Amino acid sequence: MKIDIDKTSMIPVYEQIANSLRDMMYGGSLQDGDRLDSEQKMCRNLSVSRGTVRKAIDILLKEGMVKKIHGKGTFVSNPNVEYSLNDQLMSFAESLDNQHLSYTTQVIQQELRPANAKIADMLKIPVGSQYLYLERLRSVADDKLMLIENRINITLCPGIEKVNFNNISLFNKIEELADRKISFARSTYEALTIGTERGKILELPPSTPALKMQQAVYLSEKEPVEYGSVWLKGNKYFLTTTLQRR
Amino acid sequence: MKIDIDKTSMIPVYEQIANSLRDMMYGGSLQDGDRLDSEQKMCRNLSVSRGTVRKAIDILLKEGMVKKIHGKGTFVSNPNVEYSLNDQLMSFAESLDNQHLSYTTQVIQQELRPANAKIADMLKIPVGSQYLYLERLRSVADDKLMLIENRINITLCPGIEKVNFNNISLFNKIEELADRKISFARSTYEALTIGTERGKILELPPSTPALKMQQAVYLSEKEPVEYGSVWLKGNKYFLTTTLQRR
Numbered sequence: 001m002k003i004d005i006d007k008t009s010m011i012p013v014y015e016q017i018a019n020s021l022r023d024m025m026y027g028g029s030l031q032d033g034d035r036l037d038s039e040q041k042m043c044r045n046l047s048v049s050r051g052t053v054r055k056a057i058d059i060l061l062k063e064g065m066v067k068k069i070h071g072k073g074t075f076v077s078n079p080n081v082e083y084s085l086n087d088q089l090m091s092f093a094e095s096l097d098n099q100h101l102s103y104t105t106q107v108i109q110q111e112l113r114p115a116n117a118k119i120a121d122m123l124k125i126p127v128g129s130q131y132l133y134l135e136r137l138r139s140v141a142d143d144k145l146m147l148i149e150n151r152i153n154i155t156l157c158p159g160i161e162k163v164n165f166n167n168i169s170l171f172n173k174i175e176e177l178a179d180r181k182i183s184f185a186r187s188t189y190e191a192l193t194i195g196t197e198r199g200k201i202l203e204l205p206p207s208t209p210a211l212k213m214q215q216a217v218y219l220s221e222k223e224p225v226e227y228g229s230v231w232l233k234g235n236k237y238f239l240t241t242t243l244q245r246r
Numbered sequence: 247m248k249i250d251i252d253k254t255s256m257i258p259v260y261e262q263i264a265n266s267l268r269d270m271m272y273g274g275s276l277q278d279g280d281r282l283d284s285e286q287k288m289c290r291n292l293s294v295s296r297g298t299v300r301k302a303i304d305i306l307l308k309e310g311m312v313k314k315i316h317g318k319g320t321f322v323s324n325p326n327v328e329y330s331l332n333d334q335l336m337s338f339a340e341s342l343d344n345q346h347l348s349y350t351t352q353v354i355q356q357e358l359r360p361a362n363a364k365i366a367d368m369l370k371i372p373v374g375s376q377y378l379y380l381e382r383l384r385s386v387a388d389d390k391l392m393l394i395e396n397r398i399n400i401t402l403c404p405g406i407e408k409v410n411f412n413n414i415s416l417f418n419k420i421e422e423l424a425d426r427k428i429s430f431a432r433s434t435y436e437a438l439t440i441g442t443e444r445g446k447i448l449e450l451p452p453s454t455p456a457l458k459m460q461q462a463v464y465l466s467e468k469e470p471v472e473y474g475s476v477w478l479k480g481n482k483y484f485l486t487t488t489l490q491r492r
Contacts, residue, residue, distance in 0.1 A: 019441065019442045019452050022442075022452070023442050082434075085487050085489070089490055089491040090489075181491055182491045185488070187486065187489070188328075189484065191456055191457035191483075193455045193480070196269050197269050206265050207439070207453045209438050209456070209480070210437055211436065211437040211457075234437035234438055234455070237436065238434045238435065239435040239436070241432070241434075243331070243430060243431055244334060244429070245427055245428045245429055245431075
């Protein structure tokens, strides 16, 4: 483990240490499951205080880049959940089921709201009419992994506002109440930082990288039933594809 | 524009302003093309110095979240490049061509390197044998958008190490020298921060969110011809899919 620090730099030494370790993980010289040098060894090698090394490790712990295992040390902890973009349309819940990963879903907000212009347009409902806003936090193995924000067209699945969504699949419930199958979804993915508000819920610092999915779900081309965003904690979630050439 | 700051907080005020503006962009109350309040107005409303507001704006400028237009103000600048994951396999260059976006590609490194265990395994070549390492920077409209790192199996496309890759499509060149079509690619996508080393090349601070694609490209199931990573600047690049249900 070769860490470069410059004590004359404007950047605090603990940040330099964290940046240097992060670079090694991204560059592949530190890989999944590798153990970091002990705090004592880093202090000695870099001639810095124990507090400085701890602050550096804390940054990486908060980002989910490393994990502490009591009595064993600090280990590189890499992405461990996949979501295939080649299969048929699956909800994240169904995808986790398919990977035999157990998860819990906690409802944070569930309320009827009046549609603004953007949401009215996406759900093809009149401006000011009510839709169901649903905000949920999903954890896998106690790791707060995704924040799910759904806006649901209640005229297409009446009664959905009264469902208890703790640990229930939204897609299944929509199909049950609409008494029809979901047809397709259009999605976009981008990398952002999690920001203050969502970071608070996921217990991550605002600057943590996140994958944001924005998705519109349709019963048919003219019947959008749900419009939502999913914020996936970075370094924990993989999208996968296999694409053929020509 | 309603910015919350807490002058008693440990977080510097300029960071709080940047976080608050970022949250508004992510939350949708500030959208593509919206103009931010002028620096004077923000100073007045928040009772902070001009320098503090400038530092906040600088953070967002560096992240590519906003753009300054001389004499007009500072504007929210959102993702503007798409990459479809439903089409046939396309290189990023081909995808940009399809969107009629002009770009430049600059070679940063191009050299033969001996394969370590991981690369040997991915390219199905002996450990220690040579492969072509190619590092390129691609800009769209003067925006440094992606950093491309390729590892190429030179036995499958002899002579590729001598090609001048400034503004040439790698996929086309591989197919020309291998005298065969590429068959398919397996890819994964995840959100990370850009890190120090790559941030320097893309002129971004280490904490900038980025989408990392890791891709293995095959001539046939047993002939991997390229293994690479593409680092896409966050907030600038969209992946898109349309998936059918059942």
